[in-house]
Amino acid sequence: xxxxxxxRVGEFEGPMELLLELVEEQKLPINQVALATVADSFxxxxxxxxxxxxxxxxxxxxxxxxxxxxxxALFGVFAVATSYITFGLYLKDMLxxxxxxxxxxxxxxxxxxxxxxxFLHSDSFIVxxxxxxxxxxxxxSIFLIYTYKKAKQKGDRTPEYAYNIPAPLLxxxxxxxxxxxxxxxxxxxxI
Numbered sequence: 001x002x003x004x005x006x007x008r009v010g011e012f013e014g015p016m017e018l019l020l021e022l023v024e025e026q027k028l029p030i031n032q033v034a035l036a037t038v039a040d041s042f043x044x045x046x047x048x049x050x051x052x053x054x055x056x057x058x059x060x061x062x063x064x065x066x067x068x069x070x071x072x073a074l075f076g077v078f079a080v081a082t083s084y085i086t087f088g089l090y091l092k093d094m095l096x097x098x099x100x101x102x103x104x105x106x107x108x109x110x111x112x113x114x115x116x117x118x119f120l121h122s123d124s125f126i127v128x129x130x131x132x133x134x135x136x137x138x139x140x141s142i143f144l145i146y147t148y149k150k151a152k153q154k155g156d157r158t159p160e161y162a163y164n165i166p167a168p169l170l171x172x173x174x175x176x177x178x179x180x181x182x183x184x185x186x187x188x189x190x191i
Contacts, residue, residue, distance in 0.1 A: 007041060009033050016070045084129055091136055134184040138177040145170050
């Protein structure tokens with residue numbers, strides 16, 4: 001990227017590469033980055049490029065290519081940062097509707113678990129999300145298998161479609177998920 005292009009977003013002013021680096025390293029809060037402002041300032045920068053740079057189109061493509069890479073990386077950071085919201089809402093609903101836990105307690109658990117892990121054990125929120133995803137993904141899978149088994153035992157109606165999964169295979173799946181949970185808790189070493 002051409003060093004003369006500087007981004008001004010909130011308190012930050014500097015090259016786009018530095019902005020992305022600060023966001024990735026969590027030194028600049030992602031909620032202070034307005035992507036529309038960055039895009040607008042870059043379009044203005046492109047309009048002001050000297051015509052001599054665009055004689056063969058190569059220089060503009062290099063500048064534009066770097067911006068597309070930067071924007072893609074920034075969208076990636078936004079996607080990771082917001083992925084927990086979707087997972088957290090799903091997990092809260094599972095705790096409330098499937099396990100009959102109080103709504104407020106479920107919400108407090110969903111909010112406090114990753115924050116506590118970040119403050120107590122890890123420097124990276126991404127590692128915490130992976131850890132929580134492995135634990136609760138395994139638990140959710142085990143709950144789904146038990147739900148399937150109960151529905152097969154106690155169901156009194158014939159479903160429109162049915163899977164014939166042998167009980168030993170279900171037990172093996174449960175064992176695999178339990179192993180994954182224990183591996184994440186005790187042997188993964190990231191938290």
